[in-house]
Amino acid sequence: MVETPPGPGPEEEGPVIEVVVPEGAPLELACVLRVEQRAEWRREGSAALPAALQVAGESAGAGAGAGSGGLTARLRAAAATRELQGVYSCARGPQAQRLRVVVKPRPAAYVTVAAAATEPATTLAPAGAPLLRQSEVLPVRAESGGAPPGTPQYYDVGRNTSMTCSIPAASGQQIVWEKNNTVLANVKEIKDRYKLESDNARLVISRSVEEDYGNYSCKAGGEAQHWQLRARVYTKLPSTDSSVVDGQKLKLVCKMIGKPALPVKWFYNKDHTSYDEEVVKDLQLGVELETGGRIKLENSDAGIENGQLVIEAAERADAGAYACIPDFSAAGNHTQSPHLPAVTVLRVKDMYAALWPFLGICAEVLVLCAIILVYEKRRTKPELDDSDTDNHDQKKS
Incomplete structure (x- = not known):
């Protein structure tokens, strides 16, 4: 439930308060009305609300303004969907509060966390499912437990x-x-x-x-x-952005958190050259990295199987988004971690990239010197002409 403070004075427009809720989670909006206000919910200025929303009425609220006779108006939906997004107001007038509802996509698009620690391993999402940002982490239980004796129990x-x-x-x-x-x-x-x-x-x-x-x-x-x-195991990469000079050797080390450790699988998408909201959204789990030739997988120094990606003599075509995840197919009854996979975007720089700025500076210096020389030559010529004239006048006298 989201409860907002009472709106501003009548002179100013109400603020827009952002309400973020995961897709599928219950949604409840609440705002405290002033004494003179009457609850009248609107979405984008229209009184026609989505069918999934239900007006829960008004009640004496415990929020600010309740002590002066204010009421709390509530709007509810059993499950948040993308169709419920928009700006809502709970009363008419410039002083009415406004709430912008943002529904985040269901994070389980990549992994499904086991409902109980004893459930068998869940499977990876099929090809075409979006891969989420590394920084976005699924909710983790405050405490794990409850596995019956004699069975594996997994913790975060x-x-x-x-x-x-x-x-x-x-x-x-x-x-x-x-x-x-x-x-x-x-x-x-x-x-x-x-x-x-x-x-x-x-x-x-x-x-x-x-x-x-x-x-x-x-x-x-x-x-x-x-x-x-x-x-429960999950992976980490040193950074979301990596770079290598064209022709040099690249080594990406995937760190495994959790024990016992699992082998690592690598995925690749060549269409991304910068890390933004779309890179993880579009990186497909079905595109597993092809090894061979210059590209090979090695065990990391920590002993993680395939935990190290090595590219000999990197080329411009190697640029793109790379992701490493635990290979849960080799985990038996291991349950997946709620943490999301590690993603980095690789940039392959021109080997002469550092030389071009230097050459540019040299060119600027040469042009500046040429301008100074031309100016000095033009300035000294009139002085020589004046000197010759003075000498001629002295000889005549």
């Missing part, structure tokens, strides 16, 4: 994860948690980041890191339950 690096032990502890016995057969209290990398709740039955790991992956177990009264904790 940097977020909390939890496991719940269902072994009934006998009177006087405590539940003991272990990682890789080592009591948690003796595991240095997790020692200050975990806590036990509900009489040690629930383990919560805060700010998970890659090294938290492993085999966890809870033990009590001779019984044990086990979990395989795995970090």
Whole structure:
């Protein structure tokens, strides 16, 4: 729900407040009316609202202006669609507030995040599906958990994860948690980041890191339950813009976040020479990078299979957009990370590109010197003529 403050005074036009909502998410607009205002929703100045929108009426609001008798007008839609975009106003008059609704495309066009950590791996989007910007990240759970014992549980690096032990502890016995057969209290990398709740039955790991992956177990009264904790993997590239000089060697290293690591797949689109809103939108997952000859894939220094793209003697035709993603087809039941793939746009520069500015400066200096010489020659000629005239007059006298 979006609630806006009361509008400005009658002398000025109401501000346009941008409301951004993901496609498919519930939409609710709310604004606080002044005492003299009556709710009358309009879209782009027209009283004809889309059929998906429903006026929810007016109620005493808790926002600014409510204390002076103001009401809150609400407009709702069960699921936001692109057709609902536009500028809305909740009352007539120049003082009416205006809200611009922007519906962002469904980010699941590239990956579908598993609804539960135990679901099998989802598949890549088919050829033709748009690839989203690296900077746009799908929503990540504040805390992962809930996988039953004996099954893999996946977590997002940097977020909390939890496991719940269902072994009934006998009177006087405590539940003991272990990682890789080592009591948690003796595991240095997790020692200050975990806590036990509900009489040690629930383990919560805060700010998970890659090294938290492993085999966890809870033990009590001779019984044990086990979990395989795995970090969802995603990729990173050093920058969204890369460059290389024509004829030189290029090396792009795709960094893998999360463990256990997966092989990397590379994709390419030659039609983009600059990074903008369209580059990721148009980069198609179906266009996998063709290797061979000058272009080859190598294992990175971190041991990631195909984690390094090498182009020997780069050519102008190599320019374009490159993306690296984890190869989930080799992951078994690994669930995909909600993070989006890494994308960089490669520019291949002319090997003489740095020389042209220097030659231009040299040409400017030469032209300037020529102008100075011509000016000096023209200035000294009249002086010589005057000197000859004076000498002639002195001889006659």
